[in-house]
Amino acid sequence: MAVGFGILWYIRNKSWKPALALMLIGIMHSLIVLGVITPALSPTGDHPMLAGRYSWFGHSMGEIIGRLFTDPFSIIKVVMIDFKGIAYIVLLFAFFCGFPLLAPEFLLPGLADLAANMLSAVSMPRLIIAYHSVTLIPLLATAAIYGVKRLSLWQSRYTITEMASLAVIVSFLGGYLLAPLPLPGARNFWAPAHFLSRPDPRVQMIRSLVGENASVSAQANVGSHFSQRHKIYRYPNMAGQVDAIILRLESPTTNINNLPDQIKNNRKYLIGSLDSHLQMDRTEYIASIRSLLSDNKYGVLLWDDPWLVLAQGASGHGLEQKLEQKLNRLQKEWKIDSKALVDAENAVLGQKMPFLNVR
Numbered sequence: 049m050a051v052g053f054g055i056l057w058y059i060r061n062k063s064w065k066p067a068l069a070l071m072l073i074g075i076m077h078s079l080i081v082l083g084v085i086t087p088a089l090s091p092t093g094d095h096p097m098l099a100g101r102y103s104w105f106g107h108s109m110g111e112i113i114g115r116l117f118t119d120p121f122s123i124i125k126v127v128m129i130d131f132k133g134i135a136y137i138v139l140l141f142a143f144f145c146g147f148p149l150l151a152p153e154f155l156l157p158g159l160a161d162l163a164a165n166m167l168s169a170v171s172m173p174r175l176i177i178a179y180h181s182v183t184l185i186p187l188l189a190t191a192a193i194y195g196v197k198r199l200s201l202w203q204s205r206y207t208i209t210e211m212a213s214l215a216v217i218v219s220f221l222g223g224y225l226l227a228p229l230p231l232p233g234a235r236n237f238w239a240p241a242h243f244l245s246r247p248d249p250r251v252q253m254i255r256s257l258v259g260e261n262a263s264v265s266a267q268a269n270v271g272s273h274f275s276q277r278h279k280i281y282r283y284p285n286m287a288g289q290v291d292a293i294i295l296r297l298e299s300p301t302t303n304i305n306n307l308p309d310q311i312k313n314n315r316k317y318l319i320g321s322l323d324s325h326l327q328m329d330r331t332e333y334i335a336s337i338r339s340l341l342s343d344n345k346y347g348v349l350l351w352d353d354p355w356l357v358l359a360q361g362a363s364g365h366g367l368e369q370k371l372e373q374k375l376n377r378l379q380k381e382w383k384i385d386s387k388a389l390v391d392a393e394n395a396v397l398g399q400k401m402p403f404l405n406v407r
Contacts, residue, residue, distance in 0.1 A: 049183075050074025052157035059153050082109055101168040133166045136174040140181065140188065143222050145215045148188050150195030158187040172319050177228040177237045237320055239303040250355055254294060257349055257357065262291035268327035270296045282327060284336050288345060291360055295337065297374055298354035300325050304382050322382065330382050334375055335392035341371060 054070030057063065086095045098107065105123070106112035115123065127133045141148060148155060161183050165173035173180035196211045228237035251273045258264060263279035265286050274280060274294055287293055304322045316323040323330050340346055340358055347362035351371060379389060 049157045049160050050077065052159055056153055056156045059156075101170050101173075104169050105167055127166050131166065131169075131171070131174065133174065136166065136176075139176050140184065143219045144188055144192040144195075145211075145218050147193075147195035147199070147211070147215060148191035150198050151191045151193075154191035154194055155187055158184045175237075175319065176226055177235075239301045239320070241298070241300055241302055250352055254350060254355065254357055258292045258294070258359070262359075263289075264292050264294055265290045266294040267296055269300055269325040270294065284328065284332075287336065287340065292349065293340065293346065293358040295356045295358075296354050297337075297356055297378060299382065304330075329392075331384050331388050331392045334379060334382075334384060335389060335396055337375060338393060339396045341368065 051071045051074035054067045054074065057070060058067035061067075082095060087093050090096060092099070098109075098112075102112070104126070106115050161180075165180050168174070172178050192215055193212075196208055196215070199211060200206075200208045224231065225234060226237075227234040230236045230240065230243055255274060258274070260277060262277070263281075263286070264274055264277060265281045265283045266274050267283045271280065271282060271294075279290070281290065283293060283295065299322045301320065301322055303320055315321055316326070316328055318324055326333050337356075341348075346358040346360060348356070348367050348371070349359040349362040350357040351367050353374065356371070378384075379386075
């Protein structure tokens with residue numbers, strides 16, 4: 049982004065010293081962060097994004113840069129067609145009626161973020177409801193302003209006010225129709241179970257019960273509430289070894305419909321789905337909880353629907369029936385096949401899922 053601003057500075061002001069200074073700052077910052085700071089602080093010694101989202105593109109900065117020069121056309125094909133980059137770009141510019149294209153130099157500072165979003169093997173950065181595009185909005189808006197100004201000089205049929213008004217109307221209308229919230233007529237991508245969510249006082253109570261020094265395996269979509277500790281894992285990782293397990297037995301989304309058979313095995317990767325929030329298959333989730341409740345290693349430290357906290361050495365006798373009723377309701381609400389659930393429970397007991405086995 050700093051390099052892009054440097055180039056824009058030179059184009060607008062014809063002053064090469066400040067432009068060069070900005071570009072050098074951007075280059076040096078990138079080299080230090082990617083080449084020194086990130087490897088030094090990473091537990092694996094590698095950049096986590098290069099090992100995940102951008103591994104298809106190259107496994108090191110040198111390999112990535114080399115491929116840009118040696119194999120550019122296959123990269124363009126993957127990004128524009130396979131990753132549906134064309135649709136992403138069209139949607140970004142559509143919000144401003146294409147006016148930013150008339151002042152393309154103002155888009156230069158955004159090329160880095162745009163490239164980061166489009167080159168990602170994970171689709172979420174290219175979803176218009178995601179936060180990844182937020183840094184592009186001010187640049188698109190600025191480019192649109194200058195684009196409208198230039199267009200007004202080339203034609204006299206429409207005034208600046210009329211063209212700007214069109215962009216504002218389209219932007220607000222598009223924003224409403226694509227809103228990820230349950231608004232009438234909106235896309236409602238996230239389909240939240242609760243439109244408004246106030247702070248839950250039980251979170252602080254659970255923190256106190258568990259203790260600051262306890263190791264925790266927490267459900268993926270609630271882990272951030274308990275992350276200020278030395279050891280925390282995403283459930284079901286380390287179940288059977290940690291001091292406590294923190295679960296919230298409810299769906300944060302109403303998007304829990306049955307999925308086509310061809311993607312059922314990968315539905316945790318379907319962004320916005322129940323399984324994606326849990327970061328595990330819903331069937332395995334229920335099976336794992338039943339396995340934990342049937343074992344003597346963990347007892348119920350807290351059951352305050354929907355919060356379930358299990359801890360080593362805790363005793364929550366008398367809650368078995370209530371918890372079983374809750375799990376049965378979830379099985380029905382989440383449309384979990386009974387046979388698939390039995391198979392998952394047998395897999396846990398048969399150690400085919402060792403990370404779920406606490407025995």
